[in-house]
Structures are given as C-alpha cells and as structure tokens.
Amino acid sequence: MGYLIDRRQNSKNKSAVNRQRFMRRHHQEIRRSLTEKLKTRSITDTDNSETIKIPTKNTREPTFHHGHGGQVEKIYPGNQEYDAGDQIARPEGGQGGGGKQASDQGEGTDEFAFEISQQEFLDLLFEDLELPNLTRKTLAHNDEFKRVRAGFSTSGSPANVSIIRTMRAASARRIALSAGKRAELRKLIHERELLAQQGLADDDDDLQELDDKITALRERINRVPFIDDFDLRYHQSVRQPVPRSKAVMFCVMDVSGSMDQSDKDLSKRFFILLYLFLSRHYEHTEVVFVRHHTKAAEVDEQEFFYSRETGGTVVSSAINLVQEIFTDRFPLNEWNVYVAQASDGDNWPDDGHKCEKSLDALLPQLQYYAYVEISNQDKPLWQTYAPYQQQHPNLFAMQHITGPEDIYPVLRHLFKKQAA
Amino acid sequence: MKKQQPISTDSDWNFPLLEQYETAIAAAAATHGLDTFPNQIELISSEQMMHAYASVGLPIYYHHWSFGKRFIHTEQAYRRGQMGLAYELVINSSPCIAYLQEENTLTMQALVIAHACFGHNSFFKGNYLFKTWTDPESIVDYLVFARDYISKCEARYGEQEVESLLDACHALMNYGVDRYQRPHPISMAEEKARQTQREESLQQQVNDLWRTIPTKDQPQEDFDEERYPAEPQENLLYFFEKDAPLLAPWQREIIRIVRKMGQYMYPQRQTQVMNEGWACFWHYQLLHDLYDQGLVTDGFMIEFLQSHTNVVFQPAFDSPMFSGINPYALGFAMMCDIRQICESPDAEDRHWFPDLVDTPWRESLHFAMANFKDESFIQQYLSPRLIRKMRLFSVMDDASKDYLEITSIHNDQGYQHIRDALAGMYNLGNNEPNIQVVNANIRGDRSLTLVHRMFNNRPLEADSGNDVMRYIQRLWGFDVNLESRQDDKLIQTLQWPPPGEIKSETNMTAIAIVI
Numbered sequence: 014m015g016y017l018i019d020r021r022q023n024s025k026n027k028s029a030v031n032r033q034r035f036m037r038r039h040h041q042e043i044r045r046s047l048t049e050k051l052k053t054r055s056i057t058d059t060d061n062s063e064t065i066k067i068p069t070k071n072t073r074e075p076t077f078h079h080g081h082g083g084q085v086e087k088i089y090p091g092n093q094e095y096d097a098g099d100q101i102a103r104p105e106g107g108q109g110g111g112g113k114q115a116s117d118q119g120e121g122t123d124e125f126a127f128e129i130s131q132q133e134f135l136d137l138l139f140e141d142l143e144l145p146n147l148t149r150k151t152l153a154h155n156d157e158f159k160r161v162r163a164g165f166s167t168s169g170s171p172a173n174v175s176i177i178r179t180m181r182a183a184s185a186r187r188i189a190l191s192a193g194k195r196a197e198l199r200k201l202i203h204e205r206e207l208l209a210q211q212g213l214a215d216d217d218d219d220l221q222e223l224d225d226k227i228t229a230l231r232e233r234i235n236r237v238p239f240i241d242d243f244d245l246r247y248h249q250s251v252r253q254p255v256p257r258s259k260a261v262m263f264c265v266m267d268v269s270g271s272m273d274q275s276d277k278d279l280s281k282r283f284f285i286l287l288y289l290f291l292s293r294h295y296e297h298t299e300v301v302f303v304r305h306h307t308k309a310a311e312v313d314e315q316e317f318f319y320s321r322e323t324g325g326t327v328v329s330s331a332i333n334l335v336q337e338i339f340t341d342r343f344p345l346n347e348w349n350v351y352v353a354q355a356s357d358g359d360n361w362p363d364d365g366h367k368c369e370k371s372l373d374a375l376l377p378q379l380q381y382y383a384y385v386e387i388s389n390q391d392k393p394l395w396q397t398y399a400p401y402q403q404q405h406p407n408l409f410a411m412q413h414i415t416g417p418e419d420i421y422p423v424l425r426h427l428f429k430k431q432a433a
Numbered sequence: 434m435k436k437q438q439p440i441s442t443d444s445d446w447n448f449p450l451l452e453q454y455e456t457a458i459a460a461a462a463a464t465h466g467l468d469t470f471p472n473q474i475e476l477i478s479s480e481q482m483m484h485a486y487a488s489v490g491l492p493i494y495y496h497h498w499s500f501g502k503r504f505i506h507t508e509q510a511y512r513r514g515q516m517g518l519a520y521e522l523v524i525n526s527s528p529c530i531a532y533l534q535e536e537n538t539l540t541m542q543a544l545v546i547a548h549a550c551f552g553h554n555s556f557f558k559g560n561y562l563f564k565t566w567t568d569p570e571s572i573v574d575y576l577v578f579a580r581d582y583i584s585k586c587e588a589r590y591g592e593q594e595v596e597s598l599l600d601a602c603h604a605l606m607n608y609g610v611d612r613y614q615r616p617h618p619i620s621m622a623e624e625k626a627r628q629t630q631r632e633e634s635l636q637q638q639v640n641d642l643w644r645t646i647p648t649k650d651q652p653q654e655d656f657d658e659e660r661y662p663a664e665p666q667e668n669l670l671y672f673f674e675k676d677a678p679l680l681a682p683w684q685r686e687i688i689r690i691v692r693k694m695g696q697y698m699y700p701q702r703q704t705q706v707m708n709e710g711w712a713c714f715w716h717y718q719l720l721h722d723l724y725d726q727g728l729v730t731d732g733f734m735i736e737f738l739q740s741h742t743n744v745v746f747q748p749a750f751d752s753p754m755f756s757g758i759n760p761y762a763l764g765f766a767m768m769c770d771i772r773q774i775c776e777s778p779d780a781e782d783r784h785w786f787p788d789l790v791d792t793p794w795r796e797s798l799h800f801a802m803a804n805f806k807d808e809s810f811i812q813q814y815l816s817p818r819l820i821r822k823m824r825l826f827s828v829m830d831d832a833s834k835d836y837l838e839i840t841s842i843h844n845d846q847g848y849q850h851i852r853d854a855l856a857g858m859y860n861l862g863n864n865e866p867n868i869q870v871v872n873a874n875i876r877g878d879r880s881l882t883l884v885h886r887m888f889n890n891r892p893l894e895a896d897s898g899n900d901v902m903r904y905i906q907r908l909w910g911f912d913v914n915l916e917s918r919q920d921d922k923l924i925q926t927l928q929w930p931p932p933g934e935i936k937s938e939t940n941m942t943a944i945a946i947v948i
Contacts, residue, residue: 015455015459015471015472015473015474015528015550016471016472016473016474016528017448017451017452017455017474017475017476018473018474018475018476019448019475019476020475020476020477020481020532021476021477021478021481021535023477023481025480025481026480027481027484028483028484028487028500028501028504030496030501031487031488031496031497031498031499031500031501031504032501032504032505033501034496034497034498034501034592034596035498035499035501035502035505036501037498038498038596072502073897073900074499074600074603074604075604075897075898075900075901075904076604076605076606076607076897076901077604077607077608077865077866077868077885077893077894077897077898077901078865078866078893078894078897079864079866079891079892079893079894080891080892080893080894080895081832081892082832082890082891082892083831083832083887083888083889083890083891083892084829084830084831084832084889084890084891085829085830085831085889085891086827086828086829086830086840086854086857087827087828087830087854087858088758088825088826088827088828088851088854088855088858089750089758089825089826089827089828090747090748090749090750090758090823090824090825091747091748091749091750091751091752091755091823091824092750092824092825092826092842092843093749093824095826095839095842096839096842097839097840097841097842097844097846097847098838098839099838099839100836100837100838100839101836101837101838101839102836102837103830103835103836103837125502125506126509127505127506127508127509128509
C-alpha cells in the first residue's frame with residue numbers, strides 16, 4: 014500500500030534561487046542583450062516582459078565528448094530501400110548519422126533565449142544609476158516616519174504585550190508578596206519535623222495546631238495572584254522622522270522650429286527614460302517640465318511630451334525660468350536641484366552670452382546639470398557649454414545623441430554611480 | 434473471471450480514486466510477482482514538475498546556476514508549447530517517490546501509477562546495477578547532507594568560490610565512477626561522522642604525497658621509474674579528491690559529493706532502454722489486467738492506449754519526427770518479444786534462443802530485468818523478428834570516406850551485426866571518450882598528464898574539451914595535458930594553460946635550496 018501525498022501547496026518558486034544565480038552569472042550578457050533590445054523597444058512600453066537572448070556558448074556546460082570524425086556505426090529503424098553494401102551520399106551538413114549525438118549540445122538556436130519580467134527588466138535597466146551629488150537636506154515637510162522600539166511601558170495594546178517582561182514582573186511581585194509568609198512556613202515545617210522526631214502521635218494537639226497553621230499559611234501564599242493587572246508590560250515604540258533627500262529635476266527641452274520631428278522624438282525618448290528612472294528610484298523627486306523656443310514655459314507632463322510648437326530658439330529664456338521656478342518653489346536648503354536639457358544645439362547667436370551669464374549664476378546652486386545634444390557635431394550651444402564641462406566635471410556633463418540606440422548608453426553615462 | 438464495477442467512469446481524479454487505483458494495480462502487480470519498494474506518490478503542480486526536471490529529478494539538490502538554466506529552458510519550452518511535461522517522475526529511493534502531475538486525467542494518473550510505481554520501482558529494486566551502485570534507503574538523507582554542506586561552504590567561503598568548483602566538478606561528473614569496484618552505501622549519520630574525520634586524514638595523505646622535495650642534481654630518469662599514480666586512474670574526480678595538491682579539505686568534500694551524485698546516476702544512464710521497456714511492459718500488462726477484471730471502462734482503455742501508442746511510437750529514420758531510437762519503443766518491443774519467445778516460439782526463436790523457449794515468461798523476464806544493462810540486454814535478447822519488424826539497418830560513417838555505407842540490413846547475414854552495433858550504441862564505454870590520468874609529475878613541475886584512448890579514431894571535440902581542461906587545471910592547480918592516442922600513436926593534444934603562454938617557473942628548486 015502506497016502513500017499519497019499532496020505536494021501542490023508546497024513552496025512555490027523552488028527554482029528561484031537557481032534562476033537568480035543563472036541571471037547573476039550571465040549578468041554581462043543579459044545587459045548586452047538588453048541594450049540591443051532597447052533600440053527597438055518603445056521606451057514607454059514598461060508593462061511587458063522582455064525576451065533576453067544570450068549566446069549559447071556562454072551558458073554551456075562543457076564535458077568531454079566525441080567530435081566528428083573516426084568511424085561511427087549507427088543503427089536506424091525503418092529501412093525501405095537499402096541493401097547491405099550500398100553507398101549513399103553523406104547528407105547535408107557533413108555529419109550524417111554521426112552528428113546526431115554530438116549535436117545535442119549545439120543543435121537548435123545559437124542563442125539561449127528566455128524571458129524576464131517587467132520588474133527584472135527595469136531593475137536591469139536602471140541598475141547602478143543614481144542622481145549624482147545627492148545630499149540630505151532639511152527634515153522639513155516630513156511625512157514619513159518609522160517606528161522604533163523604545164523600551165517598555167505599563168500601558169499599551171494587548172498585541173504589544175511583552176510576555177517575558179510581564180512574567181518577570183509577575184514573578185517578582187509573587188516573591189515579594191509571599192516572602193514573609195514563606196519564611197514563616199519554613200519555620201513551622203521545621204518545628205513540626207522536630208516535634209515529629211520526638212515521637213509524638215499524629216493526633217497530638219501541638220502537632221495538630223501546627224498542621225492547621227501550616228495549611229492556613231499555604232492557602233494565604235496561594236492566594237497571591239499568579240498574574241495581576243499591574244504586572245503587564247508592553248513593548249513601546251515611538252515614531253521617528255526619517256531624514257530624506259528631496260530632489261527636483263528640471264527637464265528642459267527645445268521645441269523650436271529647428272528641432273525636426275525625429276529630434277523631438279529622440280529627446281522625448283531620452284526624457285521618458287529619465288523620467289522612468291527618477292520616478293522609479295526616487296519617490297520624493299519632483300519633476301518640472303520646461304520647454305522653450307524663443308520663450309520658455311512650464312508645462313505639464315502630457316504637454317511636454319506630446320504637444321507641438323515651433324519658433325526660434327533662445328536657450329537663456331529656459332535657464333532663467335528654471336532659476337525663477339526653483340527660487341520660488343524649491344528653496345535650496347530643502348531641495349537638491351538637477352537640470353537635464355535636450356536640444357539640437359541651435360541657439361540664437363546673440364543668446365550665447367546671456368546663456369553663459371545665466372548659467373554662471375545657476376550652476377553653483379545645482380547638484381548636477383546634464384545636457385544632451387541631438388546632433389553629431391558640436392553646435393553653437395555645445396560650444397557655449399563646453400567650458401563648463403571642463404571647469405566643473407562633477408557638476409556638468411554633456412553628450413551627443415545621434416540615434417535611438419545612443420539614448421540608453423548616454424543616460425547610463427550621465428547618471429552612472431559615482432565612487433563615493 | 435468475475436466482472437466487477439469499474440472504479441471510475443469520470444476523467445477527473447481525486448485522492449480516494451487514486452488510492453483505489455493504486456490498490457487495484459498493486460493487487461494485479463502482486464499476481465505477477467513484481468517486487469517493489471513501498472510507494473510514496475506525490476501530487477505536484479506543473480511548476481514543481483519543471484523544478485524537478487531542472488534538478489535531474491532529485492527531490493532535494495544543492496543550488497547551482499546550471500539548474501536555473503535548465504529550469505528557464507524547460508519553462509520556456511513548456512510555455513511556448515514546444516514540449517509537454519512528463520506525466521511523472523520517479524526517484525530511485527526507498528520509499529520510492531513518484532511525482533504525478535496534477536494536470537493529468539484520471540486515466541493518465543492510473544497509467545503513471547502502473548508505469549512508475551510498479552514498473553520503474555520494481556526495476557530499481559531488481560536490477561543488479563541499481564543494487565550495486567545505489568542505496569535507495571539513504572539517498573534522500575545524503576541529498577540533505579550534500580545540500581546543507583554545500584550551503585554551509587557557500588556561507589563560509591563565498592558563493593562564487595563554491596560555484597566555480599562545482600562548475601569544474603560537473604564537467605567531470607561522468608568521470609567520477611569506479612566502473613569495476615563496488616562502492617558500499619552508508620547512511621547520513623555515518624556520512625557526517627566520517628566527513629570530519631575524512632577532512633583531516635585526506636589532507637594528511639596529500640601532504641605526505643607532496644612532501645618529497647626534489648634536489649636539483651637528481652637525475653631525470655628517476656622520475657620516470659616512479660610513476661604516480663602507479664596505475665592509470667579512470668575515476669578522475671576521485672583522483673582529484675585524493676591527490677590534487679592545492680585543494681582545501683572542504684573542496685575535496687564537494688568533489689566527493691558530486692562524485693557520489695555521478696555514481697548515483699550511473700545505473701540510470703546504462704539502463705534506459707531496459708528501464709523504460711520494463712515499465713511500459715508492465716503498465717500495459719497491469720492496466721489490461723484491470724480491464725479484464727472489469728475495473729476500468731472501455732473509454733479508459735481507449736484513452737490509455739492512445740497515450741501508450743504515442744509513447745512507444747518509433748518514427749522511421751527519414752521521418753521528420755525522427756530523433757534517434759526511442760528507448761520506450763525498443764524496450765517495450767523487446768520485453769513483449771521475450772514473452773512471445775517464451776510462450777509461443779517459432780522455429781527461428783528455437784534456433785536463436787534455445788534457453789528461452791518454453792520457459793515461464795515471468796521468470797525469464799525477471800531474469801532479463803535483473804541481470805543485464807542495455808548493452809548486454811540487446812546483445813542477448815534482440816531477436817531477428819524484431820530487427821525485421823523495426824527494419825533496422827546499420828550505417829557506417831567513416832570520416833575518411835565521402836560516403837556512408839550501409840553495413841547490414843534485416844537479413845540472415847545482418848542480424849548478428851545489427852545486434853552488436855546496436856548494443857555498441859548503448860555502451861557507455863564507446864560513447865564517452867575514455868580518459869584516464871596516467872602521470873602526475875610529483876617531483877618536477879607538478880604537471881598532470883591525461884590520456885584519451887581513442888575508440889575507432891573518434892577524436893575529442895576540442896572546443897568543449899579545452900573548457901574542460903581549464904576546469905581540470907582549476908582542480909589540479911598546475912599545468913595539465915591531455916593526449917589523444919589511437920593505438921599509442923599521438924593524434925591530438927590539449928593543454929591548459931594553452932601552449933605559448935609563459936609557464937610558471939617551478940619554485941620547487943628554490944625551496945630545496947632554502948632547506
């Protein structure tokens with residue numbers, strides 16, 4: 014007679030550890046595959062899982078086995094026309110019958126493909142990225158607390174009862190309340206023993222009296238309650254404010270006429286990726302969208318990404334607006350300020366100096382300024398900005414983007430984790 | 434026979450029904466004298482089945498990325514519908530653990546109970562290889578020990594460290610078996626006690642071996658006379674466990690664990706055809722018994738026969754479905770054939786199997802199951818009738834010729850040759866390159882020489898071979914060479930580190946001077 018056991022409810026995901034180890038081991042290849050994928054994948058498509066392909070040769074587990082060559086004799090079923098001694102042409106692939114066995118290592122695809130979940134996808138996407146120079150500023154506007162243990166109290170909710178402390182208190186109380194009686198009891202027992210040794214009969218009056226006393230004393234000792242209200246002890250906890258880094262990110266985009274549709278598209282992609290990164294990693298990061306042509310305006314997310322406008326280009330207008338906004342709403346003692354700007358690099362010729370002036374004022378107040386130029390050569394704005402990169406390598410960074418495939422590497426470059 | 438009420442008429446299973454089927458099948462199995470370990474039947478979900486797949490069917494296994502890879506692969510294939518999951522998985526242990534998948538219909542559950550819990554189970558208990566090489570009583574204990582030991586090592590020495598060692602060991606897993614020495618099984622308690630002891634004594638031995646310090650003026654010939662090891666070693670993992678100079682005791686223990694696992698798998702690898710054939714034969718027989726007793730309905734039998742024929746179907750070599758000889762088909766056909774030879778032999782059978790004809794079929798079948806492995810089983814029992822039925826033919830693929838030659842077909846001249854060739858296909862000794870340790874230069878540069886004795890001029894696959902050499906180097910700690918020889922003629926050499934890289938100076942002489 015066998016046993017039947019239902020194991021279906023047993024731990025799910027037993028293979029999770031091994032799967033994780035596989036992912037860790039092939040981390041490099043997975044990353045490479047991911048970067049490939051990003052070229053084609055719509056950046057806003059964050060709801061789907063992704064298929065990752067890594068070269069099979071990197072995942073193989075080598076063993077000693079035979080290669081092609083030598084004499085291999087094999088048996089096959091289903092002969093119809095052959096007779097002994099027939100010679101037949103070697104089938105395509107040059108391996109014929111001999112190949113079947115060896116090819117279980119390499120047959121099929123050259124790539125080991127598997128799916129990762131959306132969560133894993135984003136994890137990989139933004140791994141090792143951070144907002145540079147983030148510092149902890151004031152604790153104002155705290156709405157986040159954490160509870161910390163703070164000793165014990167005599168009042169609280171039943172869920173927080175500390176059993177050990179309570180029992181300890183009860184035990185102490187019992188000892189204290191009964192100590193005198195116990196001493197007396199010991200004395201009486203001792204007396205009774207002495208009397209008993211003298212050979213008195215059990216019904217002797219003295220003995221009887223002693224016995225009664227002992228019984229009475231025992232009862233009084235037992236009457237001390239085992240546990241009492243004031244024995245109760247509760248774990249106490251207090252709310253502690255959590256110090257927090259607050260950051261505001263200004264996204265600045267050029268929407269002037271010189272930006273053609275594909276340029277806008279690229280900068281949108283860049284910002285969406287950036288936005289994804291921020292909203293994922295920093296719950297308390299605010300994002301301000303500023304777009305500009307000859308005039309700058311603060312807009313909402315929808316308008317920033319999807320509306321169309323044209324006109325000339327005056328970059329300083331945007332920089333000034335950024336300055337205004339954060340002096341207005343984001344006091345520097347509370348906020349880390351970041352600016353990311355995307356542009357095709359065109360600027361009104363006269364505006365260069367204004368830009369420099371504005372930027373000189375702005376830069377010292379910022380944590381980081383990232384500029385991406387959607388062109389493959391150094392345009393006027395690039396030239397305006399170039400000195401800053403030299404002077405403030407930790408504060409100012411700029412990169413060219415020429416196609417969608419650059420966006421992810423550039424983002425990684427701009428926000429890569431800096432050595433502490 | 435008195436007809437009884439069918440156990441079920443529905444296709445949904447539940448536990449009471451499974452129990453009834455198990456009891457009925459057990460009763461039928463008893464009438465045929467099937468001797469089994471007690472059964473432990475576990476119902477699992479498809480995800481758990483995939484996990485079991487990934488860890489080669491063992492219920493408990495240590496963690497390693499390769500199992501993760503296998504899991505991902507299985508999951509992927511299953512989700513895309515490229516493969517169905519096995520209906521069952523059975524583990525050679527006592528009690529014999531069989532996993533049934535919850536998605537099976539009731540008929541399928543009954544089929545796999547007959548197949549796994551009575552077919553495979555009795556094979557595990559009866560076959561000489563399993564008796565010799567595995568210890569079903571203690572395997573689960575040992576698996577627990579192994580997993581705990583390895584996770585302890587991971588905590589202590591780092592996951593990476595353990596992983597790279599396991600990588601190396603896995604590559605040599607098939608070279609961790611003493612083919613001719615019988616190991617003797619021990620329990621977990623003993624294992625643990627011994628393990629500590631082993632750590633110390635093993636290290637002691639190694640130290641002894643390496644204590645000899647050469648002096649510069651010792652003539653070279655002396656080295657050649659005292660070869661180490663004295664005899665070539667085919668059990669590579671055992672050799673490294675005992676003799677690799679640089680390994681720490683825990684590393685030796687992990688090698689040992691992998692070696693034990695390899696040894697546990699060893700009988701399975703050699704009895705695929707027999708094991709599956711035996712199990713198929715008995716599920717076929719036992720379920721027909723149930724049908725004869727009226728315990729199952731016609732509908733049940735139709736469903737059963739449909740899956741049965743799918744399982745034992747052998748596509749012809751030119752069919753797109755062909756992927757080698759189906760061990761289920763060959764095994765099942767041979768088992769049925771043996772019964773036919775016993776019960777109703779014809780003149781040809783009398784000529785080919787004089788010892789088998791007119792014997793009681795159950796005993797003869799049991800004898801065949803108990804005393805052979807695939808290779809010898811085919812050598813012994815493949816009948817001309819079956820060769821004709823399956824229209825087997827042999828093809829010689831000689832790399833030095835630009836054509837393939839049909840060497841024999843299903844005719845009088847061909848039977849014996851086909852038998853031999855088919856048996857050869859199941860001979861592990863032919864299929865796996867024969868590699869042995871022949872010399873460890875213990876007095877000189879500590880390099881290790883392995884020899885691959887080529888079989889039929891078949892070369893080693895160099896790409897993967899080089900990777901394995903790197904692993905061997907990792908285990909041995911010093912240069913390793915592998916020579917492929919056909920009849921003592923050197924054909925191919927693999928080296929790690931690859932030739933051309935600067936060899937590390939032997940620092941042995943320096944030590945000698947200091948002393």
